[in-house]
Amino acid sequence: xxxxxxxxxxxxxxxxxxxxxxxxxxxxxxxxxxxxxxxxxxxxxxxxxxxxxxxxxxxxxxxxxxxxxxxxxxxxxxxxxxxxxxxxxxxxxxxxxxxxxxxxxxxxxxxxxxxxxxxxxxxxxxxxxxxxxxxxxxxxxxxxxxxxxxxxxxxxxxxxxxxxxxxxxxxxxxxxxxxxxxxxxxxxxxxxxxxxxxxxxxxxxxxxxxxxxxxxxxxxxxxxxxxxxxx
Ligand code: MN
Numbered sequence: 001x002x003x004x005x006x007x008x009x010x011x012x013x014x015x016x017x018x019x020x021x022x023x024x025x026x027x028x029x030x031x032x033x034x035x036x037x038x039x040x041x042x043x044x045x046x047x048x049x050x051x052x053x054x055x056x057x058x059x060x061x062x063x064x065x066x067x068x069x070x071x072x073x074x075x076x077x078x079x080x081x082x083x084x085x086x087x088x089x090x091x092x093x094x095x096x097x098x099x100x101x102x103x104x105x106x107x108x109x110x111x112x113x114x115x116x117x118x119x120x121x122x123x124x125x126x127x128x129x130x131x132x133x134x135x136x137x138x139x140x141x142x143x144x145x146x147x148x149x150x151x152x153x154x155x156x157x158x159x160x161x162x163x164x165x166x167x168x169x170x171x172x173x174x175x176x177x178x179x180x181x182x183x184x185x186x187x188x189x190x191x192x193x194x195x196x197x198x199x200x201x202x203x204x205x206x207x208x209x210x211x212x213x214x215x216x217x218x219x220x221x222x223x224x225x226x227x228x229x230x231x
Contacts (some may be wrong), residue, residue: 003063010024011059013142013144013145016145025196026054026196028187060138066227069087069228079230081115084167084201085176089106094226097185104193109143110142111200112161117132146223153221157220161217168206172205180199188217214229215230
């Protein structure tokens with residue numbers, strides 16, 4: 001097979017403990033999945049889950065123990081952090097029941113759903129798509145994937161984010177409005193999930209702005225943390 005232009009490289013993430021990597025297919029994101037975050041965004045926190053996407057090549061890989069540089073994106077003066085549990089799908093499927101969801105999960109990682117909040121808010125006001133606020137280049141810093149069997153306590157794990165050593169976000173995965181299995185059930189009713197899909201499961205309260213020079217340290221108990229410097 002030959003192509004008229006060079007095909008893009010496969011985006012991939014490292015897997016903890018082995019050399020083989022996890023190839024990324026799509027990135028789905030859940031909106032407002034913690035009550036206090038929904039409230040800080042002006043909503044009740046009792047709505048059905050809804051979804052948006054980022055392109056696979058928005059991944060910014062945060063390797064273990066290294067600080068990854070994230071270029072401050074254009075067109076915004078209000079770049080926000082959203083620390084999130086990321087679910088990596090290993091077995092695809094449509095109309096997956098919550099009770100069967102675990103069989104479809106390869107593993108978990110720590111991710112940041114970086115957001116151009118000013119642009120997202122403009123789009124909300126105008127009833128337009130969120131792409132420009134959510135799906136920009138380098139908008140998805142993610143750490144290495146830990147296989148699910150190695151983190152049996154993930155569903156009650158602590159999740160937190162510090163900026164320049166100060167606490168910004170601190171919560172528990174147990175506080176998800178729609179848990180991981182329910183999210184997979186809802187998402188797979190709308191799209192056929194594929195091996196390689198990633199799901200950002202939503203952020204707890206405490207989102208806020210970062211500026212050039214800030215260092216973000218995100219962690220979820222049992223997973224490898226990420227460290228990102230905005231440049
Ligand atoms: Mn988010």
